[in-house]
Structure formats: C-alpha cells, structure tokens
Amino acid sequence: MYKNYTEINALKEIMPDANEVIVEKIKKLNLLIERGINPYPYSYNNVTHSSFIIDNFNTVSGEDTFRVAGRIMFLRRMGNATFLNIKDQSGNIQIFVSKSNIGIEKYSLIKLIDVGDLIGVQGTVFKTKTEEITLRMADLTILSKAIRPLPEKFHGIQDIDLRQRHRSLDMIMNNDVKERFINRSKAISALREFMNEKEFIEVATPILDTKYGGGEAKPFTTKVNSMNTEVYMNVSPELYLKRLMVGGIERVYTIARSFRNEGIDKTHYPEFTLFECYMAYVDYNDMMNLMENLFEYVFNKVNETSKVVYDGTEIDFKAPWKREKMCDLVRNHTGIDVEVLGKEIIVDSIKEKGLLKTSQDEGLNIIEASKGELIIALFDEYCVQDLIQPTFVIDFPMDSSPLCKIHRDNPELIERFEPYAYGIELGNAYSELNDSLRQRVLLNEQANKLRAGLATASPMDEEFAVAIDTGMPPAGGLGIGIDRMIMFLTGATSIKEVIAFPLVKR
Incomplete structure (x- = not known):
C-alpha cells in the first residue's frame, strides 16, 4: 500500500506538484487495496465499444449483456443510485447503477471511484425517460485508479504549451x-x-x-x-x-x-x-x-x-x-516579365517598383543574386498568398x-x-x-x-x-x-x- 504518500510532504518527494486532492485519491487507492481489490488489474476482455451499442440499440434485446470499458468523465451520486458517463475510443455512454442492482458491497465501491478513473462495466441496455441510451450496471471492475485529477471540465487545457506538453490530457478533454x-x-x-x-x-x-x-x-x-x-x-x-x-x-x-x-x-x-x-x-x-x-x-x-x-x-x-507557370504568376503580380527580361532589367524594375524590401532585410542581395533567385524571391513575396485553391506552380528557374x-x-x-x-x-x-x-x-x-x-x-x-x-x-x-x-x-x-x-x- 501507499500509506506513506498520504502525507503530502512525503508525496512531494516523488511528485513535486502534489496537492491535497491527489492525497485524497491516494487514500481511496489504499482503501481499495485494503479490501483486497487490485486497482490495476491485468486485463478486461470481451469489451464492446460504446458506439456499437448506441448504433445498434434498436436491434439488441433488453436482456443482452455487454461489457464496456472507459474513463469516467461524469459522476453523480444520489444515495442509493448513481449516474456515470464513461468515454472510450469510439465515444461516450451513460451508466446507471443502483444498490439494489449490484448489492451493498459492490455499490460501496462507488464511493472510492472518481472522475478520471478507468472502469469496466457489465450490464444490459435501456433508455431513460429522457431517451438516453444507458447501460444498467450489473458488475463493476476498477481498471486503473487515477491519482491525478483531470483538467477542469468545461475549460480543459487552454494553454498551447501545456496542451502539447501533456498531449494525453489534451486528448482526454478535447x-x-x-x-x-x-x-x-x-x-x-x-x-x-x-x-x-x-x-x-x-x-x-x-x-x-x-x-x-x-x-x-x-x-x-x-x-x-x-x-x-x-x-x-x-x-x-x-x-x-x-x-x-x-x-x-x-x-x-x-x-x-x-x-x-x-x-x-x-x-x-x-x-x-x-x-x-x-x-x-x-x-x-x-x-x-x-x-x-x-x-x-x-x-x-x-x-x-x-x-x-x-x-x-x-x-x-x-x-x-490548376496549373500555373511561376514566371506567369510573377508577371501578373508584379508587372515584370521575368521569363523574357535579362537579370539587369529585372533588377532595375525591382528597384523602380520598390519591390523585395522584406527579402533584402532578410539578407537577399538583389545585385549578387542570380536571375533564378530573384524570380523565386518575387514569387514567394507576391504570389504565394493568393494560391488558395490547390494549384501546381510549374516550371522553376534552372538554378533552383x-x-x-x-x-x-x-x-x-x-x-x-x-x-x-x-x-x-x-x-x-x-x-x-x-x-x-x-x-x-x-x-x-x-x-x-x-x-x-x-x-x-x-x-x-x-x-x-x-x-x-x-x-x-x-x-x-x-x-x-x-x-x-x-x-x-x-x-x-x-x-x-x-x-x-x-x-x-x-
């Protein structure tokens, strides 16, 4: 068991950002272990995806039994009955569990699970009064007790750096x-x-x-x-x-x-x-x-x-x-016929029109650049942004x-x-x-x-x-x-x- 880590100072030695919420989850983890339950079992076989149950609801019998597995995304305890929503790769499904259905001992486990935990549920399917397809739990298996809470439900992770650093959380919430x-x-x-x-x-x-x-x-x-x-x-x-x-x-x-x-x-x-x-x-x-x-x-x-x-x-x-020749695009956007004109005239035209100032700031020397380099610079600066629909730009300068x-x-x-x-x-x-x-x-x-x-x-x-x-x-x-x-x-x-x-x- 992990009783040492119910003291936050001890926990911080291995988890620097630990807080009281995480400590409480570890206490529940210890209670599961004390009851002889492995909160990290080896397998949970014969699972049906939630999307299959929902898509085929009209063709299944109310007595057909299904096993689903996923992460708890919503949990509402109401005394002797509880509603959950679990999420698997294919989607979400609502779970209903009552004390009379699974017995007092199994139902007491509901107090030891939280949003974010992974569980396996076996049961039959029905529709609630609000017409939501729901699995009536007959058996519960804890598959992975999460000790870290999920991001806040309605906002998830907004910071781009955090989303990329913690992509798994990003995928769970979005x-x-x-x-x-x-x-x-x-x-x-x-x-x-x-x-x-x-x-x-x-x-x-x-x-x-x-x-x-x-x-x-x-x-x-x-x-x-x-x-x-x-x-x-x-x-x-x-x-x-x-x-x-x-x-x-x-x-x-x-x-x-x-x-x-x-x-x-x-x-x-x-x-x-x-x-x-x-x-x-x-x-x-x-x-x-x-x-x-x-x-x-x-x-x-x-x-x-x-x-x-x-x-x-x-x-x-x-x-x-569409197919568009690079030289035609440059001519149409700058007025310089780069396919016909020599390099010196192209340079004079660039100076006269005040073109490529950004490229020169980035290190392009229009005097030393080859004709091909000037054509590509003009294309990049004045043509690319207008290529919205898929277009093949063809026939590049020889030195490219x-x-x-x-x-x-x-x-x-x-x-x-x-x-x-x-x-x-x-x-x-x-x-x-x-x-x-x-x-x-x-x-x-x-x-x-x-x-x-x-x-x-x-x-x-x-x-x-x-x-x-x-x-x-x-x-x-x-x-x-x-x-x-x-x-x-x-x-x-x-x-x-x-x-x-x-x-x-x-």
Missing part, C-alpha cells in the same frame, strides 16, 4: 484532438492503399548516414560510437530511392521520418514525415496527375468528401488542380535544383513543380535528371557551396553518382509533406497540432 490523430493514421493507411494499388513498392531508407543529400537543408549530426564516426540524420530519402530505381524497382515509395535543423513556424518543424515516390518512364506531368488523384482519394477515404473548410475558407482537393531536368521548351527553366493550397506549399516534384555527367557537375557545384560555407548545401554523394553512372531510367519524382496534408485534412492551422508529441522546452 475529443477533436484525439480524432485528429486517428484520422492521421487513417490518411496514411489510405495513402499506402492508393500507392499499392498502383503497384508501387514501399521501402525503408536510412535515418542515419555518413552523408546527406536530396534537399537543401541544414542537417542534424550525431555520432555512432562503435564506428567512431559522425553521422547525419536523414534530410530526404530521395537519393536512396533513385538508387533503388537504378537497381530495377520501377515504382518505389517511402514514408520517412526526416530531420532538418532549421526554423519552427506554423508549417515548418525540425522533425517531420515525408512521403516520396519515384516512377520510371514518366515525367512531371504524370506526377501532377498522381498527386492530385492521391489527395482526392485520401480526403474522400477519411472525410468522405474532397472539400474542407480551412481557417474559414472552403478548399476543394478534387482533381484536376541540381536534381531536375532542363525544361524541354526553355533552357532557362527546369521541369519542376510545387503544389500549393491556402498559400502553403504541399510538396515538390521533378522530371528527374538522369544525365549522369550533368548530375556530377551539379552535385560538385553543391559540394563547392558547402565548402564555401553554405550550411544548407549538400556534400558530394559518390555512391549515388556511381549508381546514376550505371544508368537510371527517365522518371518522375514526387515529395509530399504528410504533416501539411494532415493539417488540411483535419483543419489544423499549425503543424504542431498534427504532431502528437512536438518538442517543448524543458
């Missing part, structure tokens, strides 16, 4: 939070279902490696002691998936934990879930079709509609999505990626697209570069930038280069941020709301 993580799981299952039906092969790629590549990002570093070697945490699985294509897997995908040691905001987080796939003998047009159909499939599977209301705006992910094919109609561009909705980037895709000599040149340029001090540049990956030298088929590649997909699917406006246990400061 059912939509629990449902968000259930729907996240359903969405990933639907994604796998969609890809597997199209004969893609799922693989696992390394989280730890002696090199990193596939994305311009600052990596996390750690050390493998047994090898006395510094390693990096996965930035992107891209290069490994392409090596598998070289090896003969023509349709491949992974759902990978990825890590980038950069900023945190509403859509960025250092640890995230990345879906990437590669498909031989297709280009970026085919990957657009794949992505829009994948989104439509997942949203219909989980929400039974392709439409969502996100931050008060209705967005429809039904295929097909070393892993993409040159555009077949314009050598200053590459066949790359990024999908956007509500001004949020959802992914990235290419007609994949498979010219091995050009690939080596571009990877060496990236490595030189890294040596020159650009922390987000990638080192040379010789194993990948050797694989491409061997011959990789023409292919389309696609990466999707799963967390951002789930934000739209569940209506969450911050990426931390779709990550079960985000980092919080100690």
Whole structure:
C-alpha cells in the first residue's frame, strides 16, 4: 500500500506538484487495496465499444449483456443510485447503477471511484425517460485508479504549451484532438492503399548516414560510437530511392521520418514525415496527375468528401488542380516579365517598383543574386498568398535544383513543380535528371557551396553518382509533406497540432 504518500510532504518527494486532492485519491487507492481489490488489474476482455451499442440499440434485446470499458468523465451520486458517463475510443455512454442492482458491497465501491478513473462495466441496455441510451450496471471492475485529477471540465487545457506538453490530457478533454490523430493514421493507411494499388513498392531508407543529400537543408549530426564516426540524420530519402530505381524497382515509395535543423513556424518543424515516390518512364506531368488523384482519394477515404473548410475558407482537393507557370504568376503580380527580361532589367524594375524590401532585410542581395533567385524571391513575396485553391506552380528557374531536368521548351527553366493550397506549399516534384555527367557537375557545384560555407548545401554523394553512372531510367519524382496534408485534412492551422508529441522546452 501507499500509506506513506498520504502525507503530502512525503508525496512531494516523488511528485513535486502534489496537492491535497491527489492525497485524497491516494487514500481511496489504499482503501481499495485494503479490501483486497487490485486497482490495476491485468486485463478486461470481451469489451464492446460504446458506439456499437448506441448504433445498434434498436436491434439488441433488453436482456443482452455487454461489457464496456472507459474513463469516467461524469459522476453523480444520489444515495442509493448513481449516474456515470464513461468515454472510450469510439465515444461516450451513460451508466446507471443502483444498490439494489449490484448489492451493498459492490455499490460501496462507488464511493472510492472518481472522475478520471478507468472502469469496466457489465450490464444490459435501456433508455431513460429522457431517451438516453444507458447501460444498467450489473458488475463493476476498477481498471486503473487515477491519482491525478483531470483538467477542469468545461475549460480543459487552454494553454498551447501545456496542451502539447501533456498531449494525453489534451486528448482526454478535447475529443477533436484525439480524432485528429486517428484520422492521421487513417490518411496514411489510405495513402499506402492508393500507392499499392498502383503497384508501387514501399521501402525503408536510412535515418542515419555518413552523408546527406536530396534537399537543401541544414542537417542534424550525431555520432555512432562503435564506428567512431559522425553521422547525419536523414534530410530526404530521395537519393536512396533513385538508387533503388537504378537497381530495377520501377515504382518505389517511402514514408520517412526526416530531420532538418532549421526554423519552427506554423508549417515548418525540425522533425517531420515525408512521403516520396519515384516512377520510371514518366515525367512531371504524370506526377501532377498522381498527386492530385492521391489527395482526392485520401480526403474522400477519411472525410468522405474532397472539400474542407480551412481557417474559414472552403478548399476543394478534387482533381484536376490548376496549373500555373511561376514566371506567369510573377508577371501578373508584379508587372515584370521575368521569363523574357535579362537579370539587369529585372533588377532595375525591382528597384523602380520598390519591390523585395522584406527579402533584402532578410539578407537577399538583389545585385549578387542570380536571375533564378530573384524570380523565386518575387514569387514567394507576391504570389504565394493568393494560391488558395490547390494549384501546381510549374516550371522553376534552372538554378533552383541540381536534381531536375532542363525544361524541354526553355533552357532557362527546369521541369519542376510545387503544389500549393491556402498559400502553403504541399510538396515538390521533378522530371528527374538522369544525365549522369550533368548530375556530377551539379552535385560538385553543391559540394563547392558547402565548402564555401553554405550550411544548407549538400556534400558530394559518390555512391549515388556511381549508381546514376550505371544508368537510371527517365522518371518522375514526387515529395509530399504528410504533416501539411494532415493539417488540411483535419483543419489544423499549425503543424504542431498534427504532431502528437512536438518538442517543448524543458
């Protein structure tokens, strides 16, 4: 028993925030043990979810017996009778118990249970005078005596930091939070279902490696002691998936934990879930079709509609999505025809119109920047916020990626697209570069930038280069941020709301 911990000073040695409410709960815990009751039994089998009982009430007999288990969320004692409400994963059900039903000895246990405890109840179903479906208790089993009270019933946890620090309490008090993580799981299952039906092969790629590549990002570093070697945490699985294509897997995908040691905001987080796939003998047009159909499939599977209301705006992910050229968007929003004009004229136009002042404050030097960097800066500053409905922004400047094919109609561009909705980037895709000599040149340029001090540049990956030298088929590649997909699917406006246990400061 825990009699020592009914003295609050002793309890504070192991629970610094202990109070008199917790002490009283421990006293009840001791009374249960004194009566020979294990308040933490090993199992409680043959449980029926509350939603099944409620949905099938009209087809069950009043003599059919059910066993339910869940957390007490409401308890009202009325002398010889008590009403409870318990919550399981599927929903809530009311419980009625009377002394005459379960006997004096069992009924006396009601005094030793509290809101927050987990119990098992066996009984028959009926409707109260107010037409509420209710389980009449015939037997009670205490499954877990809680020694800490739940947050205040009507307000729950309001502080965002506390909600993320104590996510389990957040889920107990806010059912939509629990449902968000259930729907996240359903969405990933639907994604796998969609890809597997199209004969893609799922693989696992390394989280730890002696090199990193596939994305311009600052990596996390750690050390493998047994090898006395510094390693990096996965930035992107891209290069490994392409090596598998070289090896003969023509349709491949992974759902990978990825890590980038950069900023945190509403859509960025250092640890995230990345879906990437590669498909031989297709280009970026085919990957657009794949992505829009994948989104439509997942949203219909989980929400039974392709439409969502996100931050008060209705967005429809039904295929097909709009296609917009990046240079056209920049011209329409700034009046500068960046596709036709040379860099010097673009710089003069930016100065004349007073554009990109914010970007310059953040370190962009419009004189030293390349034409491609200026185009992307103008796009980010003046176009992104207007991309509300799902849109593929296509045909990026040539220097925006070393892993993409040159555009077949314009050598200053590459066949790359990024999908956007509500001004949020959802992914990235290419007609994949498979010219091995050009690939080596571009990877060496990236490595030189890294040596020159650009922390987000990638080192040379010789194993990948050797694989491409061997011959990789023409292919389309696609990466999707799963967390951002789930934000739209569940209506969450911050990426931390779709990550079960985000980092919080100690």
